Every structure is written in structure tokens, then in C-alpha cells.
Amino acid sequence: MSEVMLRVARPSDAAAIQRIYGYYVDNTAITCEVVTPSIAELTGRITKTLEKFPYLVATLDERVVGFAYVSPANPRAAYQWTVETSIYVDRNCRGKHVGTRLYDMLEELCRRMKVVNMTAHIVYPHDDQPDQYLTLASPKFHAAYGYRLAGRFDRNVYKFDKWYDMIWMEKAIAEHGxxxxxxxxxxxxxxxxxxE
Structure with missing residues (x-):
């Protein structure tokens, strides 16, 4: 059985990332983007993120099957110890622990970088009921990973002719000294x- 491998993303991964991410943009409310970014846009995002933060891809038989990165929760200096996480896994590779591998590595890297807080901003059903565009998989995944609910914003997201809430979950990975x-x-x- 093939093993999921992790490496730092490259600008040349943009097409594979677009393939994975485009599904979520077009078919789910998980992401707030409504148009799949171009390969040029994604290349720029990878390059910009890697100036300071990790941007990782997971591969299976050398094929990119997931990606994850962190970015500043806020660009102002006093927020520097808090990052926002993003993770997407090829819909055909769920259940292969791709997300777990990516998150384990992201968390370890963030610890080494002296990050204190990791956050996730997650679209959530306003009526607490999943629908055809949004499951509860992401909040459940984060809760299992030790994230706790830190806030909920009422109907901040409008996609697929429906209003969704936004929840923020957070995890402290170091002392607040x-x-x-x-x-x-x-x-x-x-x-x-x-x-590298």
C-alpha cells in the first residue's frame, strides 16, 4: 500500500492545487470563494505564503492529494503568534489520513516557529443542520484535534443562495507566557x- 508523503509546496504544484480546491469552490460552502482561482493566482499565493510560513502538499504515488498552509490571523505585529490554518484534501482520498498527516506536520512546524495559537475559520450551517453544500466534517475534525469553539458569527457568508454562519475555532500549542x-x-x- 502506498504511503502518503509530505513536502513543501512548489509553484509548479498550482495546477494540482487548483484541481483539488476547485471542487470545493464549485460544489461546497466550505470555502468562501465563488470562482476557482487561476493557476497564476494560486502560484502567487504559494510563493507569498512561503516567504514566511509553511505551505505543504501531501502526495500519494507522487500525485498531489492534499495541501495545507498557515497564514497570519492578522498582519499587525501584536498578532504574530496567532496563525490561521487552511487544509484541503482531494475528495477521492478521504479516509486515507491525508488531512491528519498534513495537520500533524503543520502543528509541529508551528511549534518550532514559536507560534502560540492556531485558528480555523469554518463556514457553519446557520440552522446547525448540514445540507448538500456543507457537512459538519470540518468542525468535527478540528474538535477531535483539540480545537475549541472560540466564536460564532451570524450569517456572515452567502453562497448557493443561502446564508451561513462562520465559526472560529482555536488551539493553543504553547504557553501564553x-x-x-x-x-x-x-x-x-x-x-x-x-x-530543502
Whole structure:
């Protein structure tokens, strides 16, 4: 049986990422985008993220089957210890622990970078009932990973002719101590994990 492998994303992965992400844009309310980004746009996002933060892909038999990255929760300096996570798995690879592998690595990298808080912003059914565009899989996945509900925003998202709520979940991965050390750039630690 093939093993899921992880590596740092490359600009050349943009087409594979577009293939995975486009399904969620077109068919689900999981993402708030309503038009699938172009390959050029996704290439730019990968490049921009990797200037400071991890952007990972999971491969199975050398085929990209998932991706995950973190970005600043807010660009202002006092927020630097808090990141927002994003993760998407090829719909045909669910149940193969792709998401788990990606999240395990993201969390470890964030610890090494001195991140304190990881957050997830998740679209949620306003009436608490899943529909054809949105399941409860993401909040359940995050809760199982130790994330807790931190807030809920009433009908912030409109997609597929329907209003959805937005929930924020968070997980502290380090102590909230006095005088935290500045965030370490991902590029300063990636070699020990990926040999790059």
C-alpha cells in the first residue's frame, strides 16, 4: 500500500492545487470563494505564503492529494503568534489520513516557529443542520484535534443562495507566557524537516 508523503509546496504544484480546491469552490460552502482561482493566482499565493510560513502538499504515488498552509490571523505585529490554518484534501482520498498527516506536520512546524495559537475559520450551517453544500466534517475534525469553539458569527457568508454562519475555532500549542520570542521564519527551519 502506498504511503502518503509530505513536502513543501512548489509553484509548479498550482495546477494540482487548483484541481483539488476547485471542487470545493464549485460544489461546497466550505470555502468562501465563488470562482476557482487561476493557476497564476494560486502560484502567487504559494510563493507569498512561503516567504514566511509553511505551505505543504501531501502526495500519494507522487500525485498531489492534499495541501495545507498557515497564514497570519492578522498582519499587525501584536498578532504574530496567532496563525490561521487552511487544509484541503482531494475528495477521492478521504479516509486515507491525508488531512491528519498534513495537520500533524503543520502543528509541529508551528511549534518550532514559536507560534502560540492556531485558528480555523469554518463556514457553519446557520440552522446547525448540514445540507448538500456543507457537512459538519470540518468542525468535527478540528474538535477531535483539540480545537475549541472560540466564536460564532451570524450569517456572515452567502453562497448557493443561502446564508451561513462562520465559526472560529482555536488551539493553543504553547504557553501564553510573558515576553514571547518573535516568530521564527519557516525558511529557517524547513531544512531539518524537508532537507530543502
Amino acid at each position: 510573558h515576553d514571547p520570542v518573535p516568530i521564527v521564519n519557516f525558511n529557517a527551519i524547513k531544512e531539518r524537516f524537508f532537507g
